[in-house]
């Protein structure tokens with residue numbers, strides 16, 4: 465109840481990093497494996513497609529969260545946070561999360577259905593992130609973004625599509 469009461473949008477951040485344990489907990493809350501025997505996650509996904517990947521832009525580079533092993537895999541060495549939004553928070557917040565759908569993971573699914581599922585599934589992840597942040601005293605903002613330049617910088621594949629992004633950090 466306290467986390468729900470505290471859930472809100474924060475747009476002003478301190479630049480301080482989160483620390484490894486907090487980043488680890490944040491990502492596990494987002495879409496980590498909570499039933500290792502079945503490989504299922506903290507969020508539901510249509511047809512259990514698990515099609516949303518959380519990319520993590522930090523000052524050190526860009527990483528993809530691999531839920532199965534609970535690890536970060538580096539995919540770029542540049543700091544891409546500034547490409548996630550034109551708003552001020554993108555230059556300050558230490559963590560920029562980018563929710564990316566991989567439509568190749570939907571089998572036997574009409575394109576219109578896949579589009580709806582991906583947006584819905586990403587929304588569940590965004591809310592888990594928001595509630596973790598509320599519980600941990602962190603701030604976060606779900607936000608729109610210029611998708612094309614970021615997708616190019618992230619070197620996304622043809623069937624990958626950025627759904628939304630979310631900055632995370634300590635509130636100012």
Ligand SMILES: Cc1cc2nc3c(=O)[nH]c(=O)nc-3n(C[C@H](O)[C@H](O)[C@H](O)COP(=O)(O)O)c2cc1C
Pocket residue numbers: 471472473474475551605606607608609628
């Ligand atoms: C899909 C979506 C897109 C959003 N895009 C932006 C954005 O680009 N920039 C921004 O500052 N806030 C953005 N927001 C945050 C909303 O403005 C915010 O949730 C709303 O004003 C309600 O405030 P609250 O989250 O504090 O309840 C977005 C929220 C959602 C759910």
